[in-house]
Amino acid sequence: MSKVVLITGGSSGIGKSIGEFLLEKGFVVYGTSRNPERYSESKLNLLALDVSNTQTITKAVQTIIDKEGRLDVLVNNAGAGITGPIEEIPDEEIKRNFETNFFGPINVIKAVLPQMRKQKSGLIINITSIAGYMGLPYRGVYSASKGALELITEAFRMEIKDFNIEMTNIAPGDFATNIAAGRYHAPVQEQSPYKTPYGNTLKLMDAHVDSGKDPLLMAKAVYKVISTKNPKVHYKVGEFMQKFSIVLKRILPDKVYEKMLMKHYKL
Structure with missing residues (x-):
């Protein structure tokens, strides 16, 4: 029997690549999008789901169970x-980012657990980030939300x-996706004391994504x-x-590692 997989955020980027590969x-495979009607060309069965809206989560999960009778794998992407x-x-x-990157995945997990418990089997894969292992300058909120998901997975x-x-957990580094276009950028303010270092770091981050790995690796x-x-616990x-x-x-002393990061970001 083919395993039934749910991938949140399956309309583009890493989620789309995972879904299409698993289809092959x-x-x-069921993917999700807040607006699935925009992706009529998608190879996946796309369901409407917003991870910050528990009603949409419950409805999407129930749709899969009604159609397939089971749910074997959740990829919280x-x-x-x-x-x-x-x-x-x-x-x-900041709160919106935690709603999406931390509370959202938890709510999807809560929605699939009763069915997996009923089956006495299941696998949940949380897509986190290598950025979640360290506090990165000008990406601190992102690092914190992904790091929180890493830790709660250990307990869960x-x-x-x-x-x-x-x-x-699977923690990706930089991949060539549209995440840079879709993320929230605090504006580089003309009068801000952070104007120069933040502006330079922003260009560096975007360059890393543009030259990132192929999502097929994920x-x-x-x-x-x-x-x-x-x-394993972490990948x-x-x-x-x-x-x-x-x-x-x-292995490095904290301040040595901090200096290494600051040198990398030219701070």
Whole structure:
């Protein structure tokens, strides 16, 4: 029997790549979008879902269960970028980012767990970020929201072990997607004390995304995890130096690592 997979944020970028790859491998795949009617060309069954709206989550999950009778894999991929000096990012934008990157995935997990518990099986993959392992300048809110999802996964997976449900994180580095166009940018203000360093860092971040890896690598990583009997707690996918930066953070003194980051961002 083909496994039934739900991928949030499946209309573009990493989510779309994962969905199309899993389709080729014979899975039954449902993607989600806040506005699925905009993607009539999509190869996936796209359902309307906004991770910050629990009613849409419940409806989408129930639609899959009604049609397929089961739900085997959740890929919590929907997310949003955000940049800016923390001092200058409006509170509502910080809260909105956590609604999408942290509370949203938790609400989707809560919606699928009863069915997975009923089946006595299931796999939940949370797409986080290598940025979630460190506080990055002018990406602090994003780092915090993804880091929170990494940590809560560690706790969550222990709580659901008794039900034969697995949970893991996959943290991507920079990938060539449209995330830079879709994220919230605090404006570079003319009178801001952060104008020059933030402006320069913003250009550097956009360049990293533009020259990023092919999202197909993430699709293959997700497929490998689905095919693994006992998934690890954490996976990282990206450039060697991006993954190695996590190792360096563990072994270097804090201030040395901080200086390394500041040199990288030319601060």
